[in-house]
Amino acid sequence: GAMSVDSIADLSDNTSKLLEALQLSHPHELDPCRSLGKKKMLSLNPITWQVPRIVDRCCKHIETHGLQTVGIFRVGSSRKRVQQLREEFDQGRDVFLDEHQSVHDVAALLKEFLRDMPDSLIPRELYAAFLSTASMEGPVQLATLQLLLFLLPPCHSDTLHRLLRFLSEVARHAESSWGPNGQEIPGNKMTVSNLATIFGPNILQKEKPGEKDAVAMNFEESTAIILVLQRLIEHYQTLFMVSPEMQHDILRRLFQTDPDVIDYLLRRK
Numbered sequence: 026g027a028m029s030v031d032s033i034a035d036l037s038d039n040t041s042k043l044l045e046a047l048q049l050s051h052p053h054e055l056d057p058c059r060s061l062g063k064k065k066m067l068s069l070n071p072i073t074w075q076v077p078r079i080v081d082r083c084c085k086h087i088e089t090h091g092l093q094t095v096g097i098f099r100v101g102s103s104r105k106r107v108q109q110l111r112e113e114f115d116q117g118r119d120v121f122l123d124e125h126q127s128v129h130d131v132a133a134l135l136k137e138f139l140r141d142m143p144d145s146l147i148p149r150e151l152y153a154a155f156l157s158t159a160s161m162e163g164p165v166q167l168a169t170l171q172l173l174l175f176l177l178p179p180c181h182s183d184t185l186h187r188l189l190r191f192l193s194e195v196a197r198h199a200e201s202s203w204g205p206n207g208q209e210i211p212g213n214k215m216t217v218s219n220l221a222t223i224f225g226p227n228i229l230q231k232e233k234p235g236e237k238d239a240v241a242m243n244f245e246e247s248t249a250i251i252l253v254l255q256r257l258i259e260h261y262q263t264l265f266m267v268s269p270e271m272q273h274d275i276l277r278r279l280f281q282t283d284p285d286v287i288d289y290l291l292r293r294k
Contacts, residue, residue: 075180076187079114082122083135084191091128092198097213098223102133110134136227139188145230146185151176152231158256159249170256171264182265185228189261192220196258221254228254 091097107130113120122131139146147155151173158169174182201212229250231242257264279287
């Protein structure tokens with residue numbers, strides 16, 4: 026769903042289309058170009074965020090209507106309503122979630138989507154590498170996690186960033202607070218630890234759900250998953266930020282190997 030350097034070159038000679046492709050500050054203008062049907066695995070610096078609509082809509086709904094809901098993600102939901110919402114998204118409908126939808130139904134839908142992704146949000150081939158960071162501490166742990174995040178495909182990276190930003194916001198409202206008029210604003214009781222316990226197994230999966238050869242997860246593995254996701258939630262802003270030094274190093278290397286890419290990046294900047 027994003028354009029790579031090559032796909033811009035593949036556009037027709039129509040000047041207006043090329044200008045559309047370069048209107049990088051207005052991603053919505055690229056929507057007509059996204060129906061080109063190209064299936065490229067590699068996308069260099071995607072122009073638009075690659076986050077599934079269902080994830081973004083669920084996050085926005087809970088951020089708007091559910092941050093004060095006690096036990097969000099723990100309280101049960103209506104299986105029938107969740108299934109109906111899932112079918113509407115699966116059919117490609119433009120589903121709008123408003124105040125009429127139950128926060129618990131939307132929360133259950135988000136968990137279900139992440140659990141049932143064909144390839145987990147953190148790809149399974151990186152499962153062991155991410156888990157190994159649980160035994161690390163301090164700056165070394167964060168530096169290793171950041172390098173692993175750089176290995177994620179763009180759609181996985183963008184979606185994980187959106188989810189972590191959302192979970193951080195939920196955790197920020199875990200404790201009760203006081204409003205400007207002295208009224209108590211109830212907390213949702215969902216701390217970073219609670220959220221990591223719930224979402225960890227959905228994001229970091231060793232095997233596909235229901236696989237015959239799936240082995241029951243041991244205690245150490247389960248603990249490591251929770252700890253890793255805690256760190257991702259707590260430090261997501263830092264982890265997803267590329268330092269100027271690293272950017273400079275990458276540009277220097279690209280200048281030697283792919284000068285045409287440098288030209289594209291500078292025009293974009």
